[in-house]
Each structure stands twice: as structure tokens, then as C-alpha cells.
Amino acid sequence: MSRNLPLSPAAIAAAALRIADADGLDAVSMRRVAGEFGVSAMALYRHVADRSALLLLMADAATKDYALLPARDLSWQETLAHLADAQWRAFTAHPWLLRIILTPRRLVNMATPDEVELVLSRLGSAGLSEDEGFDCLLGISAAVIGTASITAAAHFGAPGKADDSDPSGHPHWTPDAVEQHPRAARFQAQGISYSGSRRSLDFFVANFIAGVEQQLTQAPGAPTRPVSRKEENETQQ
Template structure:
């Protein structure tokens, strides 16, 4: 397929700077960056549910229909907002860092980006990465695995696995934080309350494994365990990748 046969959504062309304005019609009075930034301001202030074409247009002081010269649908705007909110991936630290610490930093930055803008997790993933920042994150993740001996599809599958873990963890913890905020309690207090509730409910009956867990952590270690669960899960994923890489190296 030649470049002439490849079609890009207009919003993606604008985001990449491949199209400044249409050949016909009135000149655009805004930039794509301004439109996306306005959407982000609404989401940050009032949540993703508040984002609409009319609300964003009001934020910019323009007519609603004028926004459709930049994005053909609200879903396109949301995708571009998420891409912009993620920002740049973490800067590489040089070839001596090693694939594992590089990918671990990449995963942590991925999770942190969602925590910084928790509304991102409410935007459905509509397709493979095409936004400028998304593609830069993809490049950085793949670059971390360069020279490991993994095939291309394996490198791609690895960063999909790691980013999926980061998104799931960020979603879980953000949901818990929001639930605690609705009840006007500290997230740490909510965690301790859960363990006490679980102990009460499972004191009798067929729950020996849970009682064993609670007995081992009777001195308040549950919070410490919860805080380290992110690293525990990530390490187990990277352990599996390392076994695969070692197998490739042995074969080579």
C-alpha cells in the first residue's frame, strides 16, 4: 500500500501538524491545541461527563458548530484529550540502563499519568495508538526492549501487557480513592476499615485462607502490602519477560 492509499482522520492530521487548515472555507480561528486544552480544562474541573462539544465551545467563546472544523465527533476530541494529557514519555537514561529498569520506569510513568488525570481511564480505547504522544510512548516502550532478542510482535505484546497492567492498577486505585472521597474518609482509613470488616465477616465459616492471611498481617501490615502490590505485580510480569529473553539469548 502506497502513502497515497493511506487515509488519516483529519483530527490526527491536525494533531501531528500535517494539516493547518482546509483548502476551502473560512480560515480557522483556533488551533487544535487550543481546542484540546479547553476540553482538558472542562474535564479537570468537572469530570469527563461534563465534556461536550457545546461546553468546550463555550470555554473557547465560539459557536458549537465551529468545533466540527477540528474534530468530526466528540469521541475524536476525547481521544486527543487523552493523548495530550499523557504528555511525553519518560526520557531515556542511556544504553547502559538495561531493558528491565527502563521498562519499569515506563510503566510507572504510564500509571502516574493516569493518576494525574484520572478522567483518562473513563475514555474507552478506540483503537491502536495514533496520537503524537501515544506514538512517542509506543516508541519509548519498544526502544527499551531493543537488543533483547525478542521478535517485533513479542516486543509489541510486552509493552501492551505492561501498559495494560499500569492502566488497570491506576483505574483500581483511582476508583478506591474516589470512593473514599465520596464517604469523606482518608483512603488509608478506608483500607483499614476494610480489613476489620473482612475479619468480622470471615471470623466463622469456611474461610481458613482469609483468616490465615489476617492472622499473618495482624500487626497492621496490610497497608504496607497494598502499597507494594504495584511493584509485586510489575516484577512478576517482568520476570516472565526475562525468562523469555533468556530463552532467546540461549538459542542465539
């Protein structure tokens, strides 16, 4: 309880974060948070505009211990690896954070402008174009968000929805079908765990970085990467 603490945006966000960690994001309401301080919901509105603003404050509070960039200088490779690690640790510590990040109609950016600028400047200094830097930043973040979302859904159900269905009961995964596809069966049987998902994420990130390194070390004029469908269409026009 926070009854002895003065109201402030930081204190309100901290109380809401504790509620979300204990009971999930749907349990967070202005009235529930106000009850933590022994005040009415109206008292919170002097410090927080509405629940949407509160969710953003919660996201900031949840990620403050997982700095996307450490204080020390890193190579661009270490920067991307650290970015993936920091996001993964934040999402696994607070699975409800994924629902705030993946807000309908827009993606909430956890990073601060100076963090994004530093990541992109390090990628630029390595020899990547600005668009390639954007691709790296978005690619790594998408891999983390996707992996964390799948893992959280496997353990807590789809965000915001109760799902009592049994995935093994899908018509594609009948015993006869599984018996005919042993590798697929072993993949299905291993399930989704946090340790397994982290292993998969580390594999992706390491090979993503290795691919970028290979592109940067290609001899001038040599093919550096596959042409994207968009680029192919633009060339044909």
C-alpha cells in the same frame, strides 16, 4: 476561561482538559467547551470534527508531560520500568483518561508509533522474540491500566456510573465470614490507596522484569518458561 485565546485544536483540547479535571469527563461537551471561549458550539466544529475527536485530542494533551520514553538511552529493563511509571503518573493525574483509553470495542493507544517501535526494538535487542516483546509491552500496560482503574474506582466510583453501594455489605464479607479468614480480613481492611496501589504496581513490574531476565539468561535447551495453554493445545493437534 479562554475567551482571549484564538480557537485551535490545541486550545480547545486544553480547555476541555481543564473541564474534565475539575468536573469529570461527563461534563465535557462541545457546548461547554465553546462557552469557555465565548462562542457557539458550531464554531468548534471548524477545528474539531466531533466529541470523539475532542476526546482523543484531550488524551494527547493529558499525556504530553508524561513521555512514555525519555530522551536518553535506557536499558530494556529501564525502558519497561519507565513505561509503567509514565502511564501510572498520567492516569493518576487525570483519572478520567482511563475512560478514553478503555473506549468500548477498542483500546485507544496512548503511545506514538515511534515510541512503540523503540520499546520493541530494545526488547528485541535483548534477545526476546517479536511475540515476546509484544507480551512485555501489553503485560506492563495491562498491569498499569488495571491497577489505575481499580484505584480510581475505589476513590471516584466506577467510570461513568454512580455507585452508592457499600462493598463491605457484600454477602461474602459478613462479620462471621471475615472472622474465619484473618488474612482476607486484613486485606479487605487495608482498603485501596494510591500509595498502596503504586507499591503493588512496582512489586509487579520489578518481578515481571526479573522473570524476563531469568528467561534470557537460561542455558540453551533449558526450560525457559511455562508453556501457555494455547501453545499446549497447538502441540497436541
